[in-house]
Amino acid sequence: MPADTTYGSRKEAAVAALAGAENRPGSPKPDAIVVVDGITRRFGGLTAVNVEHVEIQRGAITALIGPNGAGKTTFFNLLTGFDQPNEGEWSFNGTSLKGVPPHKVARMGMVRTFQLTKALSKLTVIENMRLGATGQKGESFFRALFPFLWSAQEKKNTERADELLARFKLDAKREDFAGEMSGGQRKLLEMARALMVGPEMVMLDEPMAGVNPALTQSLLGHIKDLREQGMTVLFVEHDMDMVRDISDWVIVMGQGQVIAEGPPDTVMSDPAVIDAYLGAHHDQALTDSGEAFTSEAPASGGTEDQA
Numbered sequence: 440m441p442a443d444t445t446y447g448s449r450k451e452a453a454v455a456a457l458a459g460a461e462n463r464p465g466s467p468k469p470d471a472i473v474v475v476d477g478i479t480r481r482f483g484g485l486t487a488v489n490v491e492h493v494e495i496q497r498g499a500i501t502a503l504i505g506p507n508g509a510g511k512t513t514f515f516n517l518l519t520g521f522d523q524p525n526e527g528e529w530s531f532n533g534t535s536l537k538g539v540p541p542h543k544v545a546r547m548g549m550v551r552t553f554q555l556t557k558a559l560s561k562l563t564v565i566e567n568m569r570l571g572a573t574g575q576k577g578e579s580f581f582r583a584l585f586p587f588l589w590s591a592q593e594k595k596n597t598e599r600a601d602e603l604l605a606r607f608k609l610d611a612k613r614e615d616f617a618g619e620m621s622g623g624q625r626k627l628l629e630m631a632r633a634l635m636v637g638p639e640m641v642m643l644d645e646p647m648a649g650v651n652p653a654l655t656q657s658l659l660g661h662i663k664d665l666r667e668q669g670m671t672v673l674f675v676e677h678d679m680d681m682v683r684d685i686s687d688w689v690i691v692m693g694q695g696q697v698i699a700e701g702p703p704d705t706v707m708s709d710p711a712v713i714d715a716y717l718g719a720h721h722d723q724a725l726t727d728s729g730e731a732f733t734s735e736a737p738a739s740g741g742t743e744d745q746a
């Protein structure tokens with residue numbers, strides 16, 4: 440795993456660009472790729488998301504954190520078209536995404552990863568990759584599975600899939616069922632699959648959940664590589680060590696709202712953020728220094744990766 444200095448150029452650029460941004464909820468960014476205004480999502484009487492204004496800086500790694508039930512996943516789903524808000528506007532590269540279905544959002548350059556579902560676990564690694572090329576659209580599912588229906592485009596997709604599998608060191612697993620892989624390898628596959636559409640922005644859903652510490656550095660390296668290649672990364676994560684390690688900027692949600700924003704160290708010492716976590720996790724141990732954050736993931740399951 441290369442030292443962090445390998446990632447100097449783009450990281451420094453992202454940190455420098457964000458140095459001028461104010462550390463407060465909804466602060467404007469010098470070069471926002473995503474702008475969100477007044478998004479709300481209610482489930483019956485519960486308001487899961489109520490975000491007044493958020494901007495995501497292009498080319499940076501932004502973490503979205505918050506206690507369980509804060510609305511992070513719902514917010515992810517809204518941005519990528521997998522769920523629709525009750526009210527609100529949001530744009531990607533200046534184009535409104537309101538009402539745009541997920542496969543079109545993906546083709547516009549914004550993809551999100553998904554934890555491997557049961558159905559996808561029963562497909563091989565290469566089949567999963569081919570499905571990634573469909574821009575997360577179900578329609579091409581059968582074509583992706585039956586080579587005799589391939590077009591020249593689909594051959595290109597297979598070449599791209601093989602390149603990505605090699606980059607993520609999953610080429611030896613090409614014909615294995617995805618469900619047979621370790622937790623860490625699944626996370627690598629989720630990321631590789633998202634890259635099939637050549638996105639500008641990648642949204643990662645708990646990239647460290649269920650990953651053995653032995654594979655942690657490799658995964659972190661791949662995420663930093665996305666930034667090095669000029670992509671924007673937004674990720675939801677409970678592992679605060681990881682958030683500290685790779686984020687250029689942190690957005691904190693609490694009860695559906697954005698309650699804090701700023702660089703990792705600033706945000707994690709913000710009393711409002713500590714209160715939000717302690718409020719949601721009365722039983723969470725404080726560290727020796729009195730911080731609310733431990734390296735334990737409060738919500739994620741145990742480590743299952745045996746790689």
Ligand SMILES: Nc1ncnc2c1ncn2[C@@H]1O[C@H](COP(=O)(O)OP(=O)(O)OP(=O)(O)O)[C@@H](O)[C@H]1O
Pocket residue numbers: 482485486487505506507508509510511512513514738
């Ligand atoms: N489809 C749904 N129907 C009803 N309530 C929902 C639905 N999806 C989410 N919620 C509720 O909305 C709130 C926000 O949930 P969400 O999963 O977005 O939070 P989160 O911050 O991602 O939590 P976690 O860290 O535990 O994954 C929770 O109270 C949840 O129970």
